[in-house]
Amino acid sequence: MIQNALTRKLESFETLSDLDRSALDTLVDKVRKVGPRVDLIREGDEPESVHLILDGYACRYKVLPDGQREIVAYFVPGDFCDLNVFILDRMDHSIGTITKCQVVDIPRTSIDKITASHPRITRAFWWCGLVDEAVLREWLVNIGARESTERIAHLICELLMRHDAVGLASDNSYAFPFTQGDIADTMGLSVVHVNRVLRELRRMELITIRRRVLTVLDIDGLKAFCRFNPSYLHLENRRWADLRCAARHDRAMQG
């Protein structure tokens, strides 16, 4: 069941053989429970393992010399935290939990070993990173080009889509354990202004937040408002990108 989380994640990108799958089973050591607001790994640490979030919320962030924090990614259940472990001798950023989490640690030596001999698994890991990169690009556009209200609306849309993709949204509602300070550090805004933007989105009857649950009242309205285009998340493409890739791969093998 724990293994399933890993293989399911990777199989959303690439068809794996039974051999691949059994190789993956050896990767998973055991699940670890971590409290809220705890760092899984800190800037400056030598990374020892890749983290897979089974349950709970976490984020990737950097802290500037003046203490200013910038959150550059959110992790929802099913996400890998730091596949980039491979080029980092020391972490150039930190990863911390938002809520309490269940985390699987995969030692980097295991990843080295498995990728050296399993091309499909390597490609699946690669694809994971490519999706992260696509999200990062959209975040850059979001902060650089949209004004504050659309910016936060866009984040809310993204989180809804991502929660929905892993079955964690119902009736356009999802867990929203982030403080307004978290959102501020994500969007490059002040806490005060985030508060006003959320008030505005409530006034427009696009969303409500109650007891750490966010409900989107008017999806079409919200999407239209921030001109949300979900293609960058590459959620639907995966399965058929998979098929398409298999087809191309077969052709390549024949040719």
Next chain:
Amino acid sequence: MIQNALTRKLESFETLSDLDRSALDTLVDKVRKVGPRVDLIREGDEPESVHLILDGYACRYKVLPDGQREIVAYFVPGDFCDLNVFILDRMDHSIGTITKCQVVDIPRTSIDKITASHPRITRAFWWCGLVDEAVLREWLVNIGARESTERIAHLICELLMRHDAVGLASDNSYAFPFTQGDIADTMGLSVVHVNRVLRELRRMELITIRRRVLTVLDIDGLKAFCRFNPSYLHLENRRWADLRCAARHDRAMQG
């Protein structure tokens, strides 16, 4: 010599075998010349090939419905433009030249084929993407957390390091073919403000720009001013990350 550009790039990440190298040689078709301010590929296109820039400057950008452009990456000679081709059925962004360029096109089917059977090459591609991702994260911090003057100073530092890494900087000078409009669309600022920031950096005697060449007059001053920490570029780590990885890999194979 053209092939060299490709293998040299990848070998900065991962040691390749002779077999790997000869497989890579078959990838390169021929060099293409492209004029300045021309799109190599546009948002919405079906990607056919991966582009490697041999000479010239290019960028990755997105355009919002209201016409607002946001540049999310710059490419200098030796950079891959779009390894992310694999998860995209249609491009979610465009890639355009800044100056005239010499470009190598590598068909995606070739990449599919080679990665299916050459794990080291796959990992090298993956690593390329991981470095791009690290840069993207720092850009997000830059736009989200630094104010305009430090923000642009930071970009100038990054470009100096990257030019230097491929031997295209001398005496702290490098080609700077970007317009102030380009910089504005990169940093999420207005053209007018970019102009004022550059004036300020000149007044502080940190930089000069003459005839599309940027000279950093006071490197230490400039780095200190924007608190530039080059670790995110992962320039020096590569060679010894390589060795380290090989060692880990050997251990893994033995164990």
Next chain:
DNA sequence: CGACTTATTGATGCACTTCAAGCGACGTGG
């Protein structure tokens, strides 16, 4: 040379920040 893009500067306006203060929820110790 003339047309067009890019750089530069001034004046004005607004989006967002900072400062400040009150409020409710929560946990902890007496």
Next chain:
DNA sequence: CCACGTCGCTTGAAGTGCATCAATAAGTCG
């Protein structure tokens, strides 16, 4: 059980960094 401190949310008032508008100068290219 209540007192009290802490943390997150909320709102008002004042300040500022950057945008927008506008106009001129300086490249740049056919």
